[in-house]
Amino acid sequence: MNVRCSFEMAQSLRSALYKEWAKRVFAIECSSNSEPLYFALNPTPQGPWDENSCLHQLLTRAQTYSVCIASDNKITGAESYVRLRDQLSRLPERCRVMELMAFSPNQQGSLIKGFLIQDDQHLKETERVLQELVRADGQTALCSYTRDDGGRIWQRLRLLTAGQEREVSCNCICRADRPQLHPSVLNIKNSVIFCKYEDAYGVLAECVGMVPKAKDILQLADQCDRTCRKGPFPVIAIEGLDATGKSTLTEALRNSIQATLLKSPPDCIGHLRKTFDAKPPPVRRAFYALGNYITASTIASVSEKSPVIVDRFWHSTAAYAIATEISGKVDNLPPLHHELYQWPQDLVQPDLVLLLTVDAEERVRRLERRGEMRTKEEIELEANSLFRQKVEATYRRMENPACVVVDASVSKEEVLRNALLVIKKHCDSEQT
């Protein structure tokens, strides 16, 4: 595709997208622990407005801008977002940068991510850097915020059209209600959670140009028999945060129940983890999703001959993807029974999933013993991480099969004894 053609495509996409701009709701995340501030737009003046409201105070206390990435392609859109975030480091140091989301409530896939930028010294330098970002990338839109004599705040959307920056939309800001679901839930399905083999496969196929190694994974996936089912022996997945004792337990179980030990992602693609971990979220998560399907075909054949223990499987893929995408508090996670917590229908299901849990301090002690933790600050950060709380909360919400929680804070021998009791109870009752 030549440059002119791709530029024109970007322009027509932007015009389509920004026509609906004024119907969107916006959320500003001032900190990871607080409720976002929501606002909507209206082309006619709105008011009067409570000048003491948090939103009014936030938007009027400094020169304010926002930048958003609009793309109809989840891979290039995610890449541009990461690039934009990195480029914001060019802003003068005093600028405050917060996450901003623009979305249509209840509309799947409608979330546009961006940033709100504030400069309390009102310097031209900030605007200049932002304008350069917009000029360098056909997907970025810049808004500025101004207060009129009546105390109302206006958002002005500016786009680059035929090389000229023009104001294409000017709307008065008004309050909006908190939506039922946190806006970051809107873009998870098919973007970082793939509920079907074809969806994950499609993303890796699309990114072969960006990551040539994706071809090797596609070839391995092509060789897997996807029609086969699990054999008669039990299949048990072991899940949990890092250093909760998964490897220790899986090894011990292998010896006590003469099981075959598998893991996801499997060894045949394990060497590519670093490569894919560094890619934009859709590509990274598609790698792990497809890895599960490759492991699943081995599970199907091995469970014909022996019990199978799998070190991490679908629940890890879903829990880490959801916890990473949902910004802010644990309360922002999708509610119980949400479709994101369901097992993919085309993926071989384990008979039992054990979730190992360890309190944060004990986990840090174990990481320290492994030589992976150093300073007191790191230990505190690790112990309080909101992210870890979200991963564990997500594990606990997974369904069909749900996780059976095993307290892994006790001695290795006791963890094994407890796990064996659960396995016996569960697998015996399955067979009767």
Ligand SMILES: Nc1ncnc2c1ncn2[C@@H]1O[C@H](COP(=O)(O)OP(=O)(O)OP(=O)(O)O)[C@@H](O)[C@H]1O
């Ligand atoms: N029940 C236990 N009591 C004390 N220490 C334990 C226990 N289980 C495991 N450990 C120790 O904790 C550390 C982490 O255990 P392990 O490697 O099994 O965790 P993991 O969940 O597989 O970690 P990762 O996901 O990071 O690979 C190891 O040093 C291990 O010896």
Ligand SMILES: Nc1ccn([C@H]2C[C@H](O)[C@@H](COP(=O)(O)O)O2)c(=O)n1
């Ligand atoms: N089936 C899997 C296995 C792993 N992951 C991802 C989730 C985390 O980002 C990371 C944790 O694995 P560890 O390094 O602790 O073995 O790998 C996944 O998404 N799906």
